[in-house]
Amino acid sequence: MFARSAIATRSAAPALNVIGQTRNMATLKEIQNRLKSITNISKITASMKMIASTKVTRAQRAMKIARIYGNVSSDFIEQAEVKKADGAKELVVVVSSDKGLCSGIHSSLSRHTRKYLADYPEAPVAIIGDKAKSQIQRLFAQNMTYSFNQIGSTIPAFDETSAIASVIISDKSIEFDNIKLVYNKFASAIAFETTEIECFPASQIVEAPGFKSYEVQEEILENLNEFLFANNLHWALVEGHAAEMAAKRTAMENATKNAGDIIQRLTLQYNRGRQTVITNELIEIITGASAL
Template sequence: MLARSSFGRVGSAAVATPANARNMATLREIELRLKSVRNIEKITKSMKMIASTKLAKAQRAMQAGKQYGLANAELFQHVPAESPAKRKLFIVVSSDKGLCGGIHSSVTKATRRAFADKESEVEQDSPVMVIGDKSKAQLSRALPNNLAMSFNQIGRDIPTFADAAGVADLIISSGVEYDSIVIVYNKFVSAISYESAVVEVDTEKMLKDAPGFKAYEMEDDVTKDLAEFALANAIYAALTEGHACEQSARRNAMDNASKNASDMIGRLQMQYNRGRQATITSELVDIITGASAL
């Protein structure tokens, strides 16, 4: 009986917590959160500076890579398609890195729209190859049966023509059947915007059947090498432009994250100041009340 009464008194004493102690605990939590948000702000500002530096290099590489794409476009002007190809090979260009907004979702959505669009006449079993782990993870859920091949560790730094040539060689030697090749990539509009774009690359068979090429007597190896080189050119142009878009999107994302962290720091600092002021006022009231009682 004595033990029960003692336990009851101890329990009631533990439940009754002073108001000052609760305020101090809340202030301590706010202080820890302020420290955490300040550390996040330092990280996002550093990442923004790094992305800004890389963006300048990526834009210079993009200007050089665009010349390869323009050469391809001029070549394919003389190869009009006699009939639209239905079994298309989609090459989706993304990257392995994140923290760059919805840039990977942009090419994924464009690929899904191409399969969902009835007017495009794309066969539902058309193969898809992905450059980059981010879009691969998204398309493996949306189009799991179409995913034929994926590439990673491409363009970790500025993409080179050797990277594009290696990808083109693996695609041609993969044994996947297709009528034409469609490259889905992010097009650089400005330093703050981008959009998904599609470029179609002619295959060896399309080059052989083109009236403009039939006028010249060429060996089979020449047409084959030309088709492979044109594919490498198109992939290189898409890789360099997509890399520039990625660095631009990452810089903008880190800039927005830094601004959000600054706003959160301001709100938490105001909340901390108000709580601290309330605690000091409560302590002063206790002191004055005690002094008046004496």
């Protein structure tokens, strides 16, 4: 009986060691595969950060030019003392884009628009960009009147903006008086601010107290008003594009740092597991040699 139990104990011990080694090797293999995948992700995010950094420089250059024209339009409305008429119906134009991986750029626009639509549930909405569209239409699909995409894949051009402005203004099937532009204003390389621009109809501009100081003929007033809207829309598009590129660079930089932290932690875990396997093998060799 004692001999049988001793033989059974000797035969079971190597099997347990083999199982333990197999589990350790499987774990090390999983860690090694995960290290490779995260390293590849880190290379991709680093490349995307470099590309976004190049685009930020170009976007800021275009933004400075658009701001000059946009500030002129804002000064004209301010000096003319144009005020929103009581009971005026507004069309909300959300200036977004089609691309993601840029932090909370689109979520901020959608949240601001949903808050406004909660107070004015009958206001029509026109959306530029698929990202904001997918977020707004979940709750306010009935408010959506226009949807534009494939705009501003590079730096937005004034021709694209003029085409959008013409479509919105020329369509008489939707009733609205004023237009509210909702966009992301570029504040710094790491910050943006969701801002509004009010666009008024020609009738409200004529009735403004300070408009009489401007010598504008009535036959060109409508063209001036259309240009003001197109100019403000282009300003919002270029500002939003610059904010998007800056947010994308920041997001890719943070993703690269996070990938580096995970790689460092997994490397330490892999080395500890490998040392454990080597130590166990040495113990088995020394124990076997001592038994012999």
